[in-house]
Amino acid sequence: MQPDLPDIPALQRLRTRSPLVHCMTNDVVQTFTANVLLALGASPAMVIDAGEAPEFAAIADALLINVGTLTETRAQAMRGAIEHAVAANKPWTLDPVAVGALSLRTRFCQQILSLQPAVIRGNASEILALAGVNSGGRGVDATDTADSALPGARTLARQSCAIVVVTGEVDYVTDGERTCSVPGGDPLMTRVVGTGCALSAVVAACTTLPGDRLENVATACGVMKRAGAEAASQSAGPGSFVAAFIDALWREGRA
Numbered sequence: 001m002q003p004d005l006p007d008i009p010a011l012q013r014l015r016t017r018s019p020l021v022h023c024m025t026n027d028v029v030q031t032f033t034a035n036v037l038l039a040l041g042a043s044p045a046m047v048i049d050a051g052e053a054p055e056f057a058a059i060a061d062a063l064l065i066n067v068g069t070l071t072e073t074r075a076q077a078m079r080g081a082i083e084h085a086v087a088a089n090k091p092w093t094l095d096p097v098a099v100g101a102l103s104l105r106t107r108f109c110q111q112i113l114s115l116q117p118a119v120i121r122g123n124a125s126e127i128l129a130l131a132g133v134n135s136g137g138r139g140v141d142a143t144d145t146a147d148s149a150l151p152g153a154r155t156l157a158r159q160s161c162a163i164v165v166v167t168g169e170v171d172y173v174t175d176g177e178r179t180c181s182v183p184g185g186d187p188l189m190t191r192v193v194g195t196g197c198a199l200s201a202v203v204a205a206c207t208t209l210p211g212d213r214l215e216n217v218a219t220a221c222g223v224m225k226r227a228g229a230e231a232a233s234q235s236a237g238p239g240s241f242v243a244a245f246i247d248a249l250w251r252e253g254r255a
C-alpha cells in the first residue's frame with residue numbers, strides 16, 4: 001500500500017473541465033461545500049426539490065448524496081435523483097453521515113447501496129456501521145480509527161462494488177482489492193464543521209475525471225489533506241482556518 005500524493009495534472013484537469021456537481025447535502029454545510037468546490041474550479045449546484053432533482057441529476061456531471069439532515073421528503077427526492085443519475089450513466093457518491101445509530105438514514109443508506117454508488121466516503125464509524133460491523137459513532141463524529149475500519153471498508157467495497165473512502169488521521173481509499181493511503185492534514189480539520197462533507201463533494205467532482213478512479217479519488221483526499229495542513233499552519237484557530245483552507249484550495253492545480 002503506497003501513500004498517495006495529490007496528482008497535480010488531475011487537479012488541473014478538474015479546473016479545465018469544471019464539472020457540474022449536483023449536491024444534495026445537509027443544511028449545515030451547504031455554503032462551505034459550494035465554496036470548496038468553487039475554489040477547486042468545479043461548479044456546484046444544490047438542487048433538492050423532488051420534482052427538480054431527478055431532472056437535474058441527469059444533466060449534472062456527478063451527484064452527491066449526503067444524509068446529514070435527512071427527512072422522509074428529502075429521501076424521496078434523493079432516490080429519484082439517484083435513479084436518474086444512474087439511468088444517465090452519471091456517477092453518484094454517498095456520504096452516510098451518522099449512519100448506524102439512527103434508523104431512517106440507516107435504512108435509507110442500506111436501500112440505496114443497491115443503486116450502484118461510484119464512491120462511498122465516510123468517517124471510520126460510518127463506514128463500519130454501513131459495513132454492518134458496528135452501530136455507528138457519536139452523532140456525526142467517529143469513535144473508531146480509520147486504521148481499524150480498513151478491513152470493514154474493504155468488505156463494503158467488495159459488497160457494493162463501490163470505491164470506499166474511510167477518513168481520519170490517514171485516509172484510506174479502497175476498491176476491496178487495491179488500497180491507497182493518504183496521510184497528512186491536521187486535527188484542526190475535525191474542529192470545523194463540514195470538512196468531511198466537503199471532501200465527499202470533491203470526491204464526487206473527481207469521479208468525473210478520466211483515468212483511474214481509485215487514483216482520482218485518492219487525489220481528492222490528498223488535496224484536502226494538503227490544504228488542511230497548510231491552512232492549520234497559517235491560522236490562529238478554527239475561524240481563520242476556514243478562510244485559509246479555501247485560499248489554499250484556490251492555489252491547488254494552478255500553473
Ligand SMILES: Nc1ncnc2c1ncn2[C@@H]1O[C@H](COP(=O)(O)OP(=O)(O)O)[C@@H](O)[C@H]1O
Binds near residue numbers: 122141142170225
Ligand atoms: N486526526 C486527523 N489528522 C489529520 N487529518 C484529519 C484527522 N481527522 C480527520 N482528518 C481529515 O479531516 C477531514 C474530515 O474527516 P473526518 O473527520 O474523518 O470526516 P467527518 O467530518 O465526516 O467525520 C478529512 O479530510 C480527513 O482526512
Ligand SMILES: Cc1ncsc1CCOP(=O)(O)O
Binds near residue numbers: 029069192197198
Ligand atoms: C453537525 C451536523 N449535523 C448534521 S449534518 C452535520 C455536518 C457534519 O459535517 P462533517 O461531518 O463533515 O463535519
